[in-house]
Amino acid sequence: MKTTLKVRKRDNSLVEYDAEKICIVLRKAMSETKLGINEDQIKLITDNVTAYFKDRDVVSVDEIQDAIENELMNERKDVAKQYIIYRNTRDIERGKAPKYSFFDDVFLAKYKHQPSPLAELGNFVFYRTYSRYLPELRRREYWWETC
Numbered sequence: 001m002k003t004t005l006k007v008r009k010r011d012n013s014l015v016e017y018d019a020e021k022i023c024i025v026l027r028k029a030m031s032e033t034k035l036g037i038n039e040d041q042i043k044l045i046t047d048n049v050t051a052y053f054k055d056r057d058v059v060s061v062d063e064i065q066d067a068i069e070n071e072l073m074n075e076r077k078d079v080a081k082q083y084i085i086y087r088n089t090r091d092i093e094r095g096k097a098p099k100y101s102f103f104d105d106v107f108l109a110k111y112k113h114q115p116s117p118l119a120e121l122g123n124f125v126f127y128r129t130y131s132r133y134l135p136e137l138r139r140r141e142y143w144w145e146t147c
Contacts (some may be wrong), residue, residue, distance in 0.1 A: 004052055008060045010094075017059070022046045022068060029072075029082040038076075045071045092136050116143035 005017035023042050030037040049067045053059045065087060072080035116123055131140040 002052045005056060007064065008058055010061060017050075017053070019046050020048050020063070022049055025068065025083070026072075026079070029079045029086065030076070030088045032082040033076075033078045035076075035078065041075055045075055078122065095136065112142075114144065118143070 006014045007017050010016055023046050026045060027037055028040045030042070045068070048071050050065065052067045053063075069080060069084060069087075072083055116126065118126055126143065126146070127140055130146055131142075132146070133140050
């Protein structure tokens, strides 16, 4: 008799496989595309991913994510792009050590999208001299981050 499929999470704990979580992720990725959400494709992709692991007892989160990417590349490349971008962003966030911050996100939200008060020459000097390069984000600091 086959036991139920278990998923090994990143913290090494085991949980039961839940195909609905794949459906949720696919809906989110599809909602970011021009064609939008297609429930038939979601069911097809979820069933195919589940079938990948039918003979296994334990599977890792990364193996499931790789299977989702493979299926998306076959079915909807536009959704695959959104999924890969999201996955990469989450991997970067997970890899970061927690940073001490003087200000919380609620306070910073008021300033995040404000333009720099510097003129053109001031912006040049700021980015050349004061703005640090953030390798995990592959960009230089914005004005509000430096402040």
